[in-house]
Amino acid sequence: xxxxxxxxxxxxxxxxxxxxxxxxxxxxxxxxxxxxxxxxxxxxxxxxxxxxxxxxxxxxxxxxxxxxxxxxxxxxxxxxxxxxxxxxxxxxxxxxxxxxxxxxxxxxxxxxxxxxxxxxxxxxxxxxxxxxxxxxxxxxxxxxxxxxxxxxxxxxxxxxxxxxxxxxxxxxxxxxxxxxxxxxxxxxxxxxxxxxxxxxxxxxxxxxxxxxxxxxxxxxxxxxxxxxxxxxxxxxxxxxxxxxxxxxxxxxxxxxxxxxxxxxxxxxxxxxxxxxxxxxxxxxxxxxxxxxxxxxxxxxxxxxxxxxxxxxxxxxxxxxxxxxxxxxxxxxxxxxxxxxxxxxxxxxxxxxxxxxxxxxxxxxxxxxxxxxxxxxxxxxxxxxxxxxxxx
Ligand code: GAL
Numbered sequence: 001x002x003x004x005x006x007x008x009x010x011x012x013x014x015x016x017x018x019x020x021x022x023x024x025x026x027x028x029x030x031x032x033x034x035x036x037x038x039x040x041x042x043x044x045x046x047x048x049x050x051x052x053x054x055x056x057x058x059x060x061x062x063x064x065x066x067x068x069x070x071x072x073x074x075x076x077x078x079x080x081x082x083x084x085x086x087x088x089x090x091x092x093x094x095x096x097x098x099x100x101x102x103x104x105x106x107x108x109x110x111x112x113x114x115x116x117x118x119x120x121x122x123x124x125x126x127x128x129x130x131x132x133x134x135x136x137x138x139x140x141x142x143x144x145x146x147x148x149x150x151x152x153x154x155x156x157x158x159x160x161x162x163x164x165x166x167x168x169x170x171x172x173x174x175x176x177x178x179x180x181x182x183x184x185x186x187x188x189x190x191x192x193x194x195x196x197x198x199x200x201x202x203x204x205x206x207x208x209x210x211x212x213x214x215x216x217x218x219x220x221x222x223x224x225x226x227x228x229x230x231x232x233x234x235x236x237x238x239x240x241x242x243x244x245x246x247x248x249x250x251x252x253x254x255x256x257x258x259x260x261x262x263x264x265x266x267x268x269x270x271x272x273x274x275x276x277x278x279x280x281x282x283x284x285x286x287x288x289x290x291x292x293x294x295x296x297x298x299x300x301x302x303x304x305x306x307x308x309x310x311x312x313x314x315x316x317x318x319x320x321x322x323x324x325x326x327x328x329x330x331x332x333x334x335x336x337x338x339x340x341x342x343x344x345x346x347x348x349x350x351x352x353x354x355x356x357x358x359x360x361x362x363x364x365x366x367x368x369x370x371x372x373x374x375x376x377x378x379x380x381x382x383x384x385x386x387x388x389x390x391x
Contacts, residue, residue: 049094112137115136116138175208255284280301302372
Protein backbone atom coordinates (compact mmCIF):
# COMPACT_ATOMS: atom_id res chain seq x y z
CA UNK A 1 0.00 0.00 0.00
CA UNK A 2 2.71 2.44 1.08
CA UNK A 3 4.81 1.76 -2.00
CA UNK A 4 1.85 2.37 -4.30
CA UNK A 5 0.91 5.51 -2.40
CA UNK A 6 4.46 6.84 -2.55
CA UNK A 7 4.75 6.13 -6.25
CA UNK A 8 1.38 7.68 -7.15
CA UNK A 9 2.06 10.72 -4.98
CA UNK A 10 5.54 11.10 -6.35
CA UNK A 11 4.18 11.06 -9.89
CA UNK A 12 1.83 13.85 -8.86
CA UNK A 13 4.79 15.73 -7.45
CA UNK A 14 6.70 15.64 -10.70
CA UNK A 15 3.63 16.78 -12.62
CA UNK A 16 2.76 19.62 -10.24
CA UNK A 17 6.41 20.70 -9.98
CA UNK A 18 6.32 21.27 -13.71
CA UNK A 19 3.20 23.39 -13.16
CA UNK A 20 4.65 25.36 -10.24
CA UNK A 21 7.97 26.05 -11.95
CA UNK A 22 9.80 26.85 -8.75
CA UNK A 23 9.85 29.93 -6.53
CA UNK A 24 8.89 33.03 -8.46
CA UNK A 25 8.09 30.94 -11.52
CA UNK A 26 4.52 31.51 -10.63
CA UNK A 27 1.78 30.00 -12.71
CA UNK A 28 -0.49 32.74 -11.40
CA UNK A 29 1.86 35.74 -11.41
CA UNK A 30 1.34 36.09 -7.69
CA UNK A 31 5.06 35.85 -6.94
CA UNK A 32 4.51 32.42 -5.56
CA UNK A 33 4.29 29.22 -7.49
CA UNK A 34 0.67 28.38 -7.04
CA UNK A 35 -1.95 26.15 -8.50
CA UNK A 36 -5.62 26.62 -7.85
CA UNK A 37 -8.75 25.08 -9.17
CA UNK A 38 -10.65 21.99 -8.45
CA UNK A 39 -8.88 19.11 -10.16
CA UNK A 40 -11.25 16.25 -9.55
CA UNK A 41 -13.49 18.17 -7.12
CA UNK A 42 -17.18 17.98 -7.70
CA UNK A 43 -19.05 21.29 -7.96
CA UNK A 44 -19.63 22.74 -4.52
CA UNK A 45 -16.77 20.68 -3.11
CA UNK A 46 -15.21 21.90 0.11
CA UNK A 47 -12.07 23.94 -0.46
CA UNK A 48 -8.68 23.53 1.21
CA UNK A 49 -6.05 26.30 1.31
CA UNK A 50 -2.51 24.87 1.38
CA UNK A 51 0.21 27.44 2.14
CA UNK A 52 3.79 26.18 1.84
CA UNK A 53 6.83 28.33 2.75
CA UNK A 54 9.05 27.95 -0.29
CA UNK A 55 10.15 25.81 -3.20
CA UNK A 56 13.83 26.64 -2.68
CA UNK A 57 14.14 23.93 -0.02
CA UNK A 58 13.57 20.57 -1.65
CA UNK A 59 11.20 18.92 0.80
CA UNK A 60 8.44 21.55 0.52
CA UNK A 61 7.92 20.77 -3.14
CA UNK A 62 7.13 17.20 -2.08
CA UNK A 63 4.91 18.34 0.80
CA UNK A 64 2.94 20.67 -1.46
CA UNK A 65 2.44 18.01 -4.10
CA UNK A 66 1.55 15.24 -1.70
CA UNK A 67 -0.98 17.43 0.13
CA UNK A 68 -2.51 18.78 -3.09
CA UNK A 69 -2.82 15.29 -4.57
CA UNK A 70 -4.25 13.77 -1.39
CA UNK A 71 -6.96 16.41 -1.01
CA UNK A 72 -7.87 16.44 -4.70
CA UNK A 73 -8.08 12.64 -4.79
CA UNK A 74 -10.44 12.87 -1.81
CA UNK A 75 -12.70 15.22 -3.79
CA UNK A 76 -11.73 18.57 -2.28
CA UNK A 77 -10.96 21.70 -4.22
CA UNK A 78 -7.50 23.06 -3.37
CA UNK A 79 -5.49 26.27 -3.46
CA UNK A 80 -1.74 25.52 -3.21
CA UNK A 81 0.77 28.36 -2.82
CA UNK A 82 4.52 28.67 -2.15
CA UNK A 83 5.62 31.95 -0.54
CA UNK A 84 9.26 32.17 -1.64
CA UNK A 85 10.37 32.30 2.01
CA UNK A 86 8.79 35.78 2.27
CA UNK A 87 6.39 36.17 5.18
CA UNK A 88 4.53 39.09 3.54
CA UNK A 89 3.86 36.83 0.56
CA UNK A 90 2.62 34.04 2.83
CA UNK A 91 0.26 36.45 4.63
CA UNK A 92 -1.03 37.56 1.24
CA UNK A 93 -1.45 33.96 0.08
CA UNK A 94 -3.48 33.06 3.17
CA UNK A 95 -5.60 36.23 2.98
CA UNK A 96 -6.46 35.30 -0.61
CA UNK A 97 -7.51 31.84 0.56
CA UNK A 98 -9.73 33.33 3.27
CA UNK A 99 -11.26 35.73 0.74
CA UNK A 100 -11.81 32.78 -1.58
CA UNK A 101 -13.86 31.06 1.10
CA UNK A 102 -11.69 28.07 1.95
CA UNK A 103 -13.21 25.67 4.45
CA UNK A 104 -9.88 24.74 6.10
CA UNK A 105 -6.29 25.96 6.05
CA UNK A 106 -3.12 23.84 6.02
CA UNK A 107 -0.13 26.10 6.71
CA UNK A 108 3.61 25.55 7.06
CA UNK A 109 4.78 28.91 8.46
CA UNK A 110 7.94 30.66 7.31
CA UNK A 111 7.93 32.47 10.65
CA UNK A 112 5.78 30.96 13.37
CA UNK A 113 5.57 34.31 15.18
CA UNK A 114 4.61 36.46 12.19
CA UNK A 115 1.15 35.25 11.15
CA UNK A 116 -0.97 36.51 14.04
CA UNK A 117 -3.03 38.99 12.02
CA UNK A 118 -4.04 36.53 9.34
CA UNK A 119 -4.52 33.70 11.85
CA UNK A 120 -6.89 35.95 13.78
CA UNK A 121 -8.72 36.75 10.53
CA UNK A 122 -9.12 33.02 9.86
CA UNK A 123 -10.33 32.47 13.42
CA UNK A 124 -12.90 35.25 13.09
CA UNK A 125 -14.07 33.63 9.84
CA UNK A 126 -14.46 30.29 11.67
CA UNK A 127 -11.89 28.57 9.44
CA UNK A 128 -10.09 25.66 11.12
CA UNK A 129 -6.31 25.74 10.81
CA UNK A 130 -3.88 22.83 10.70
CA UNK A 131 -0.31 23.96 11.42
CA UNK A 132 1.64 21.67 9.10
CA UNK A 133 5.12 20.56 10.17
CA UNK A 134 5.96 23.91 11.80
CA UNK A 135 3.91 25.23 14.72
CA UNK A 136 2.31 28.67 14.43
CA UNK A 137 2.26 30.66 17.68
CA UNK A 138 -1.42 31.63 17.59
CA UNK A 139 -4.30 30.08 19.56
CA UNK A 140 -6.52 30.01 16.47
CA UNK A 141 -4.49 27.03 15.29
CA UNK A 142 -6.74 24.00 15.68
CA UNK A 143 -4.23 21.16 15.38
CA UNK A 144 -0.54 20.53 14.61
CA UNK A 145 0.75 17.75 12.37
CA UNK A 146 4.47 17.15 12.30
CA UNK A 147 7.22 14.69 13.12
CA UNK A 148 8.53 14.47 16.65
CA UNK A 149 10.97 17.34 16.21
CA UNK A 150 12.84 16.78 19.48
CA UNK A 151 13.41 13.15 18.44
CA UNK A 152 14.86 14.33 15.10
CA UNK A 153 17.59 16.08 17.08
CA UNK A 154 17.97 13.20 19.49
CA UNK A 155 18.67 10.86 16.57
CA UNK A 156 21.32 13.25 15.21
CA UNK A 157 23.03 13.66 18.58
CA UNK A 158 22.87 9.97 19.42
CA UNK A 159 24.36 9.14 16.01
CA UNK A 160 27.42 11.27 16.83
CA UNK A 161 27.70 9.76 20.33
CA UNK A 162 27.50 6.23 18.98
CA UNK A 163 29.77 6.74 15.98
CA UNK A 164 32.51 8.38 18.07
CA UNK A 165 31.86 5.71 20.72
CA UNK A 166 31.94 8.41 23.38
CA UNK A 167 30.89 5.99 26.11
CA UNK A 168 34.13 4.04 25.69
CA UNK A 169 36.65 6.34 24.03
CA UNK A 170 38.79 8.79 26.01
CA UNK A 171 38.79 11.60 23.45
CA UNK A 172 38.76 14.52 23.41
CA UNK A 173 36.96 14.88 20.08
CA UNK A 174 36.35 18.22 18.37
CA UNK A 175 32.85 19.16 17.18
CA UNK A 176 31.06 22.15 15.63
CA UNK A 177 27.35 22.96 15.54
CA UNK A 178 25.04 24.34 12.81
CA UNK A 179 21.37 24.81 13.71
CA UNK A 180 18.35 25.90 11.67
CA UNK A 181 16.30 29.03 11.12
CA UNK A 182 15.53 30.86 14.39
CA UNK A 183 12.17 31.92 12.90
CA UNK A 184 11.23 28.25 12.47
CA UNK A 185 9.61 26.90 15.64
CA UNK A 186 11.04 23.46 14.83
CA UNK A 187 14.68 24.54 14.85
CA UNK A 188 15.12 24.86 18.65
CA UNK A 189 13.51 21.45 19.14
CA UNK A 190 15.96 19.85 16.68
CA UNK A 191 18.90 21.58 18.36
CA UNK A 192 17.79 20.81 21.91
CA UNK A 193 17.20 17.16 21.10
CA UNK A 194 20.75 16.86 19.81
CA UNK A 195 22.36 18.92 22.57
CA UNK A 196 20.67 16.86 25.27
CA UNK A 197 22.65 13.93 23.88
CA UNK A 198 25.92 15.83 23.38
CA UNK A 199 26.04 18.18 26.37
CA UNK A 200 27.10 15.59 28.98
CA UNK A 201 30.19 14.80 26.88
CA UNK A 202 30.90 18.51 26.36
CA UNK A 203 30.62 19.04 30.11
CA UNK A 204 33.15 16.29 30.83
CA UNK A 205 35.53 17.61 28.17
CA UNK A 206 35.29 14.53 25.95
CA UNK A 207 33.64 16.64 23.24
CA UNK A 208 35.18 20.07 22.57
CA UNK A 209 33.46 22.82 20.57
CA UNK A 210 36.70 24.46 19.43
CA UNK A 211 35.01 27.64 18.17
CA UNK A 212 33.19 27.98 21.48
CA UNK A 213 29.97 28.63 19.54
CA UNK A 214 27.28 26.59 21.31
CA UNK A 215 24.23 28.78 21.92
CA UNK A 216 21.35 28.40 19.49
CA UNK A 217 21.24 32.02 18.28
CA UNK A 218 24.96 31.93 17.41
CA UNK A 219 24.83 28.64 15.51
CA UNK A 220 21.41 29.23 13.86
CA UNK A 221 21.08 29.59 10.07
CA UNK A 222 18.57 32.11 8.72
CA UNK A 223 16.15 30.55 6.21
CA UNK A 224 18.06 27.27 6.48
CA UNK A 225 20.20 28.78 3.71
CA UNK A 226 22.99 26.61 2.28
CA UNK A 227 25.25 29.56 1.38
CA UNK A 228 24.87 31.07 4.85
CA UNK A 229 25.76 27.73 6.47
CA UNK A 230 28.76 27.37 4.18
CA UNK A 231 30.13 30.85 4.88
CA UNK A 232 29.84 30.42 8.65
CA UNK A 233 31.60 27.04 8.42
CA UNK A 234 34.35 28.60 6.29
CA UNK A 235 34.84 31.31 8.91
CA UNK A 236 35.09 28.71 11.67
CA UNK A 237 37.58 26.61 9.71
CA UNK A 238 39.73 29.65 8.92
CA UNK A 239 39.63 30.91 12.51
CA UNK A 240 40.08 27.71 14.50
CA UNK A 241 41.29 24.88 12.23
CA UNK A 242 43.83 26.48 9.88
CA UNK A 243 46.65 25.22 12.12
CA UNK A 244 45.86 21.59 11.36
CA UNK A 245 43.48 21.09 14.29
CA UNK A 246 41.08 18.33 13.28
CA UNK A 247 37.28 18.46 13.56
CA UNK A 248 35.72 15.05 14.24
CA UNK A 249 31.99 15.83 13.95
CA UNK A 250 29.71 18.57 12.72
CA UNK A 251 26.09 18.63 13.88
CA UNK A 252 23.83 19.98 11.13
CA UNK A 253 20.09 20.22 11.82
CA UNK A 254 19.01 19.57 8.23
CA UNK A 255 20.28 18.73 4.74
CA UNK A 256 20.31 22.23 3.25
CA UNK A 257 22.66 23.43 6.01
CA UNK A 258 24.62 20.19 5.87
CA UNK A 259 25.21 20.81 2.17
CA UNK A 260 26.82 24.15 3.02
CA UNK A 261 28.98 22.70 5.76
CA UNK A 262 30.18 19.84 3.55
CA UNK A 263 30.99 22.32 0.77
CA UNK A 264 33.10 24.33 3.24
CA UNK A 265 34.89 21.22 4.46
CA UNK A 266 35.57 20.01 0.93
CA UNK A 267 37.00 23.40 -0.10
CA UNK A 268 38.55 24.85 3.07
CA UNK A 269 39.52 22.04 5.41
CA UNK A 270 43.09 20.73 5.33
CA UNK A 271 42.75 18.06 8.01
CA UNK A 272 43.82 14.52 7.16
CA UNK A 273 40.53 13.15 8.46
CA UNK A 274 38.30 14.96 5.93
CA UNK A 275 36.54 11.77 4.83
CA UNK A 276 35.93 10.63 8.40
CA UNK A 277 34.20 13.72 9.80
CA UNK A 278 30.74 12.77 11.09
CA UNK A 279 28.19 15.11 9.50
CA UNK A 280 24.44 14.88 10.21
CA UNK A 281 21.40 16.09 8.27
CA UNK A 282 17.62 15.82 7.91
CA UNK A 283 15.11 15.43 5.02
CA UNK A 284 16.76 13.08 2.53
CA UNK A 285 17.44 15.80 -0.05
CA UNK A 286 18.74 14.24 -3.26
CA UNK A 287 22.11 16.07 -3.19
CA UNK A 288 22.66 14.92 0.38
CA UNK A 289 21.74 11.31 -0.35
CA UNK A 290 24.46 11.43 -3.01
CA UNK A 291 26.90 12.80 -0.44
CA UNK A 292 25.93 9.99 1.92
CA UNK A 293 26.52 7.41 -0.80
CA UNK A 294 29.89 9.08 -1.51
CA UNK A 295 30.86 9.11 2.16
CA UNK A 296 30.88 12.92 2.44
CA UNK A 297 27.82 13.12 4.76
CA UNK A 298 27.23 10.45 7.39
CA UNK A 299 23.48 10.32 7.87
CA UNK A 300 20.20 12.08 7.36
CA UNK A 301 17.02 11.89 9.43
CA UNK A 302 14.30 10.91 6.99
CA UNK A 303 10.71 12.04 7.45
CA UNK A 304 8.20 10.39 5.12
CA UNK A 305 6.25 13.52 4.20
CA UNK A 306 3.89 11.36 2.12
CA UNK A 307 2.67 9.97 5.45
CA UNK A 308 2.49 13.46 6.96
CA UNK A 309 0.10 14.33 4.11
CA UNK A 310 -2.04 11.25 4.84
CA UNK A 311 -2.41 12.25 8.50
CA UNK A 312 -3.21 15.83 7.49
CA UNK A 313 -5.94 14.68 5.08
CA UNK A 314 -7.59 12.35 7.60
CA UNK A 315 -7.42 15.03 10.28
CA UNK A 316 -8.94 17.60 7.93
CA UNK A 317 -11.77 15.21 7.05
CA UNK A 318 -12.48 14.63 10.75
CA UNK A 319 -12.45 18.37 11.48
CA UNK A 320 -14.81 19.14 8.60
CA UNK A 321 -17.08 16.25 9.62
CA UNK A 322 -17.29 17.72 13.12
CA UNK A 323 -15.85 14.54 14.63
CA UNK A 324 -14.37 14.43 18.13
CA UNK A 325 -10.64 14.50 17.56
CA UNK A 326 -8.21 12.65 19.78
CA UNK A 327 -5.99 9.57 19.65
CA UNK A 328 -8.83 7.59 18.05
CA UNK A 329 -7.95 9.31 14.78
CA UNK A 330 -4.84 7.10 14.97
CA UNK A 331 -6.33 3.94 16.45
CA UNK A 332 -9.25 3.95 14.00
CA UNK A 333 -7.01 4.63 10.99
CA UNK A 334 -5.60 2.16 8.47
CA UNK A 335 -2.23 3.91 8.57
CA UNK A 336 0.72 1.55 8.17
CA UNK A 337 3.10 3.90 9.99
CA UNK A 338 3.47 5.06 13.59
CA UNK A 339 1.95 8.30 14.87
CA UNK A 340 1.35 9.63 18.37
CA UNK A 341 -1.23 12.06 19.79
CA UNK A 342 0.35 14.72 21.98
CA UNK A 343 -1.45 17.42 23.98
CA UNK A 344 1.45 18.70 26.08
CA UNK A 345 4.53 19.45 23.98
CA UNK A 346 3.50 22.25 21.65
CA UNK A 347 1.98 25.40 23.20
CA UNK A 348 0.73 28.14 20.87
CA UNK A 349 0.72 30.53 23.82
CA UNK A 350 1.48 30.34 27.54
CA UNK A 351 -0.56 27.46 28.93
CA UNK A 352 -2.42 26.80 25.65
CA UNK A 353 -1.16 23.52 24.22
CA UNK A 354 -1.99 22.62 20.63
CA UNK A 355 -3.23 19.04 20.16
CA UNK A 356 -0.65 17.44 17.89
CA UNK A 357 -0.21 14.38 15.72
CA UNK A 358 3.48 13.44 15.58
CA UNK A 359 4.97 10.97 13.12
CA UNK A 360 8.21 9.10 13.73
CA UNK A 361 11.50 10.10 12.02
CA UNK A 362 14.09 7.55 10.86
CA UNK A 363 17.90 7.47 10.57
CA UNK A 364 19.12 6.84 7.03
CA UNK A 365 22.73 5.97 6.21
CA UNK A 366 24.48 4.43 3.23
CA UNK A 367 23.91 1.03 4.84
CA UNK A 368 20.10 1.19 5.04
CA UNK A 369 19.25 3.61 2.22
CA UNK A 370 18.01 0.83 -0.07
CA UNK A 371 15.67 -0.57 2.58
CA UNK A 372 14.39 2.74 3.98
CA UNK A 373 14.10 4.78 0.79
CA UNK A 374 14.09 2.58 -2.31
CA UNK A 375 12.24 -0.53 -1.13
CA UNK A 376 9.55 1.76 0.32
CA UNK A 377 9.04 3.40 -3.07
CA UNK A 378 9.99 6.93 -1.96
CA UNK A 379 13.09 7.03 -4.20
CA UNK A 380 14.44 5.12 -7.17
CA UNK A 381 18.03 4.46 -8.19
CA UNK A 382 19.07 6.54 -11.20
CA UNK A 383 21.26 5.36 -14.07
CA UNK A 384 24.25 6.87 -12.25
CA UNK A 385 23.55 4.72 -9.19
CA UNK A 386 22.40 7.66 -7.06
CA UNK A 387 18.91 8.02 -5.58
CA UNK A 388 16.29 10.29 -7.09
CA UNK A 389 12.80 11.05 -5.78
CA UNK A 390 10.46 8.42 -7.25
CA UNK A 391 8.26 9.38 -10.17
C1 GAL B 1 11.90 22.48 9.10
C2 GAL B 1 11.53 21.12 8.62
C3 GAL B 1 12.75 20.38 8.28
C4 GAL B 1 13.88 21.23 7.71
C5 GAL B 1 13.64 22.71 7.57
C6 GAL B 1 13.93 23.26 6.21
O1 GAL B 1 10.84 23.13 9.67
O2 GAL B 1 10.79 20.39 9.59
O3 GAL B 1 12.38 19.26 7.51
O4 GAL B 1 14.37 20.73 6.51
O5 GAL B 1 12.40 23.15 7.96
O6 GAL B 1 12.84 23.11 5.38
